[in-house]
Amino acid sequence: MSTESSPWEEHFGSRENQSQAAQLGMWIFLGSEVLLFTNLFVGYAVYRYYYPEVFVEASKHLKADWAMVQTLLLVTSSLFVVLAVHAIRQGRQLQTVLVLVLAIGMGLGFLGIKGWEYWEHWKEGALPGEYYRLAEVPERGGSLFFTLYFLLTGLHAIHMLVALGLLGWLVWGALTGKYTAEYHIPVEVGGLYWHLVDIFWLFIFPLLYLVE
Amino acid sequence: MNLAAGSNQPAITYLNHETTVRSWLLTRDHKRIGVMFLVGVIFALLLGGIFAMALRIELLTPGPTVMAPMTYNRMFTLHGVTMVWLFMIPAIPSAFGNFVLPIMLGAKDVAFPRLNLASFYIYLAGSLLTVFGMLWSGADTGWTFYTPYSTVSPTTVTPILMGVFIIGFSTIITGLNFITTVHTLRAPGMHWTRIPLFVWTIYGTSVIQVVATPVLGMVLLLVAAERVLGMGIFDPSRGGDPVLFQHMFWFYSHPAVYIMVLPAMGVITEVVCAYSRKNIFGYKMVAASTFGIAFVGFFTWGHHMFVSGQSTFGSGVFGVLSMLVAIFTAIKIFNWVATLYGGSIDLKVPLLYVLGFIFLLMFGGMTGVAVATTSLDVHWHDTYFVVAHFHYIMVGAVLMAFLAALHYWWPKMFGRLYPERWSFLAAMTIIFGFIVTFLPQFLLGNMGMPRRYYEYPREMQWLHVLSTAGASLLAFGFGLIAIYLLWSLRYGAEAPVNAWGSRGYEWYSGSPPVPHNFTEAPRFEREVHDYTVAEVPRVY
Ligand code: HEM
Ligand SMILES: [Cu+2]
Numbered sequence: 001m002s003t004e005s006s007p008w009e010e011h012f013g014s015r016e017n018q019s020q021a022a023q024l025g026m027w028i029f030l031g032s033e034v035l036l037f038t039n040l041f042v043g044y045a046v047y048r049y050y051y052p053e054v055f056v057e058a059s060k061h062l063k064a065d066w067a068m069v070q071t072l073l074l075v076t077s078s079l080f081v082v083l084a085v086h087a088i089r090q091g092r093q094l095q096t097v098l099v100l101v102l103a104i105g106m107g108l109g110f111l112g113i114k115g116w117e118y119w120e121h122w123k124e125g126a127l128p129g130e131y132y133r134l135a136e137v138p139e140r141g142g143s144l145f146f147t148l149y150f151l152l153t154g155l156h157a158i159h160m161l162v163a164l165g166l167l168g169w170l171v172w173g174a175l176t177g178k179y180t181a182e183y184h185i186p187v188e189v190g191g192l193y194w195h196l197v198d199i200f201w202l203f204i205f206p207l208l209y210l211v212e
Numbered sequence: 213m214n215l216a217a218g219s220n221q222p223a224i225t226y227l228n229h230e231t232t233v234r235s236w237l238l239t240r241d242h243k244r245i246g247v248m249f250l251v252g253v254i255f256a257l258l259l260g261g262i263f264a265m266a267l268r269i270e271l272l273t274p275g276p277t278v279m280a281p282m283t284y285n286r287m288f289t290l291h292g293v294t295m296v297w298l299f300m301i302p303a304i305p306s307a308f309g310n311f312v313l314p315i316m317l318g319a320k321d322v323a324f325p326r327l328n329l330a331s332f333y334i335y336l337a338g339s340l341l342t343v344f345g346m347l348w349s350g351a352d353t354g355w356t357f358y359t360p361y362s363t364v365s366p367t368t369v370t371p372i373l374m375g376v377f378i379i380g381f382s383t384i385i386t387g388l389n390f391i392t393t394v395h396t397l398r399a400p401g402m403h404w405t406r407i408p409l410f411v412w413t414i415y416g417t418s419v420i421q422v423v424a425t426p427v428l429g430m431v432l433l434l435v436a437a438e439r440v441l442g443m444g445i446f447d448p449s450r451g452g453d454p455v456l457f458q459h460m461f462w463f464y465s466h467p468a469v470y471i472m473v474l475p476a477m478g479v480i481t482e483v484v485c486a487y488s489r490k491n492i493f494g495y496k497m498v499a500a501s502t503f504g505i506a507f508v509g510f511f512t513w514g515h516h517m518f519v520s521g522q523s524t525f526g527s528g529v530f531g532v533l534s535m536l537v538a539i540f541t542a543i544k545i546f547n548w549v550a551t552l553y554g555g556s557i558d559l560k561v562p563l564l565y566v567l568g569f570i571f572l573l574m575f576g577g578m579t580g581v582a583v584a585t586t587s588l589d590v591h592w593h594d595t596y597f598v599v600a601h602f603h604y605i606m607v608g609a610v611l612m613a614f615l616a617a618l619h620y621w622w623p624k625m626f627g628r629l630y631p632e633r634w635s636f637l638a639a640m641t642i643i644f645g646f647i648v649t650f651l652p653q654f655l656l657g658n659m660g661m662p663r664r665y666y667e668y669p670r671e672m673q674w675l676h677v678l679s680t681a682g683a684s685l686l687a688f689g690f691g692l693i694a695i696y697l698l699w700s701l702r703y704g705a706e707a708p709v710n711a712w713g714s715r716g717y718e719w720y721s722g723s724p725p726v727p728h729n730f731t732e733a734p735r736f737e738r739e740v741h742d743y744t745v746a747e748v749p750r751v752y
Binding site for chain 2: 010011012013017020021024025028029031032033035036037038039040042043046047050051128129130131139140141143144147148151
């Protein structure tokens with residue numbers, strides 16, 4: 001049994017071994033996350049094929065400009081997370097904390113915009129399924145578009161929340177000096193997760209907001 | 213070395229080094245987690261078995277026998293849900309995989325012991341939620357939850373969907389853990405070409421679990437959301453497509469049948485080697501065919517949808533691809549038989565189950581090829597023929613492997629022997645009872661008895677009665693096993709460290725093993741199941 005004070009676990013043969021295992025485990029998990037979203041992407045493809053015009057019309061009710069801002073926020077935050085990994089590899093804990101906090105701020109900004117956008121949809125009646133009340137776009141197809149929109153962005157937002165929690169936990173760990181130049185597996189693995197959430201958005205954004 | 217005087221087992225084992233309830237509930241030891249999973253899946257088997265008996269009793273007479281039609285609908289749904297999601301999928305990988313996989317690799321534990329424990333509790337939570345849904349009012353959708361009915365059924369479908377969704381997470385985590393363990397925790401000498409075939413099959417299964425389960429999870433979530441929010445993804449009246457559900461469902465659930473059957477094949481390989489005292493014939497072919505099955509399994513889902521309005525060309529392609537699976541399976545069967553051939557066979561109970569397995573798998577597999585033939589399937593689709601087909605494999609073959617594993621590794625897990633004669637009797641009862649239960653169902657199906665029906669014409673009664681008689685024999689056989697295994701836990705003779713003289717790597721550790729499996733990492737300097745060498749050098 002590893003003692004609580006040492007982050008190195010005894011059942012691994014070596015430290016590289018533990019690091020490898022953590023990375024591999026995370027990559028597999030990320031793969032399965034991708035497949036989780038795949039269903040929704042497939043659903044999107046199918047219904048876009050069934051209702052091409054309606055989908056285009058419905059997508060005009062989204063706020064593409066603000067989504068662009070969100071994209072910029074996310075991409076920049078990813079950069080900061082990369083910097084965090086870089087910093088902790090050299091043992092610079094304070095710098096790690098700083099860039100992570102910046103990344104968290106951008107993530108929160110992203111979610112803030114998302115929340116406001118949801119609010120606008122609510123007022124407009126652009127809601128999923130039986131709550132759909134958008135008169136300008138036909139219900140057949142239109143309600144499906146917004147169902148998929150809310151599912152995709154909602155699932156993404158939930159992942160953001162989890163990822164933000166993860167970053168917060170990393171900040172706390174870095175503040176208390178848990179991570180060092182030798183031991184920084186959680187920062188690397190947590191960073192990977194943030195990039196995944198980022199990449200999902202890079203698919204969702206063009207699909208929902210840009211494609212005509 | 214911790215050897216008690218007068219005993220050849222280690223004195224301190226994973227069972228007795230800590231004995232508080234707390235030490236079990238919070239354990240990170242893969243062996244204890246394996247045992248807890250074993251207890252969990254056996255409970256599920258019991259529950260599913262009770263539902264099954266209720267169904268068989270209802271079908272004794274053509275009209276109503278003991279329950280109302282709606283109760284019957286709930287019963288078969290609960291039977292299927294429990295057996296597939298709570299028993300079959302976790303049975304071999306989570307229980308036996310957890311117990312022996314790290315030992316076979318010479319590791320002290322799996323890569324992520326805490327996640328492993330979490331996996332058990334997630335399974336428990338999902339199962340409890342499912343059972344809660346069953347008790348609340350029970351779904352009547354069948355285990356496949358087909359839309360659009362499942363989105364409008366007045367019964368409690370949502371908690372059951374969520375329960376199965378949660379169990380899916382447990383499956384993913386376990387798979388992820390095993391893959392990582394195989395890659396990072398092999399002891400010195402454990403080359404890729406030496407990995408025991410049971411481990412290979414668990415590895416292949418884990419890949420399927422990680423790839424397919426998220427798709428299932430999402431689709432179940434969508435159905436639940438559709439019920440709660442009226443989303444309309446699968447609801448044709450809102451422009452949705454109910455057939456889309458079937459694609460997504462079977463994209464998982466066809467590979468899922470290999471989640472059940474591949475580990476079973478792994479068990480069979482270990483047992484065949486151990487009791488014919490030979491290494492497997494064609495190691496590489498057997499390992500490769502595992503991945504052949506896993507891979508092709510992803511491209512065959514459409515064979516469940518021959519009559520859903522899919523194009524004839526599509527059906528043809530799915531049919532042919534499905535038949536490829538039978539070829540890979542045949543490779544394994546030939547290799548087992550070739551291994552038995554000329555071996556010095558010791559017909560112990562686990563081997564008896566192997567013989568049952570091979571027979572039932574062939575029967576089930578060949579009827580698989582039959583139903584994969586589009587023209588024939590139009591006749592058999594949704595009849596008892598299909599029911600018999602998948603029960604031959606899932607209940608017949610996979611259950612045989614489960615029982616083989618239980619008996620083969622029993623002394624390893626608990627350090628006790630079970631009574632040879634009773635177990636022999638139980639095995640014969642089960643194999644015979646099985647055939648009596650399900651052979652008549654092929655005939656029923658061919659006569660046109662639809663699956664999931666409450667009533668049937670009088671001419672069919674004798675076949676149903678026969679089937680119920682067989683099911684009773686099965687239940688009796690299980691009762692016997694339960695009794696003598698529980699008996700052996702307390703009164704069984706103490707097992708020697710290597711009860712079967714097996715050369716499998718898992719016997720390098722004690723029986724039962726010490727807490728971290730080995731006192732020093734074993735070195736693997738020979739092939740697994742190499743019977744030309746002396747007994748296993750033990751490192752406990
Ligand atoms: C190897 C283990 C196998 C298992 C555990 C298995 C299991 C199942 C199950 C559970 C079903 C019924 C699904 C439902 O509830 O509707 C089924 C149906 C089917 N299986 Fe298998 N199967 C196996 C092998 C095969 C093989 C090798 C083939 C083809 C060569 C095959 C072809 C089919 C077809 C075509 C159906 C659909 C029949 C219908 O619904 O009309 N199966 N199988
Ligand atoms: Cu299938």
